[in-house]
Amino acid sequence: MNIQKLFTEDRAVSPVIGVILMVAITVILAAVIGTFVLNLGQGLQQTAPQASFSFDYTDDTNVTITHESGDSIDAAQLNTTGLEVGPVEWEGHNGLTGTVSAGTSAEFNNTVPWSGETVRVVWKSADGSASATLSQSTAPTV
Secondary structure, eight states: OOHHHHHHOOOOSHHHHHHHHHHHHHHHHHHHHHHHHHTTTGGGGGOOOOEEEEEEEOSSSEEEEEEEEEOOEEGGGEEEESSTTOOEESTTGGGOOSEEOTTOEEEEEOSSOOTTOEEEEEEEOTTSSOEEEEEEEEOOOO
């Protein structure tokens, strides 16, 4: 074995592997730091539920909103807007407590005739940092 030839050999795998590993580590660190800086991980637990609601206007001042299908939702996270009395929380409304699931209904009374008002079912996250309109309906014009 010629030791002189062994030390002059310039073919190697380790520099290529080293560069690849350094690039991979840099990309992973950039992704982790970017996630923390941009606060992307925060919203993962705050996604709005998917649910369908129906609106039944029984007369010119009453509407019954029924959860038709989709995710079950904590009643404390739902409110209804578009009423003259302002947003109405679902929790405790008409004795409603706990979870709103398919088939659950709530009746809301407006103080004046609807006259084309837009009624919305709005979800808000438990910590109040996010909200979303789950369903909306335009009331008939009186």
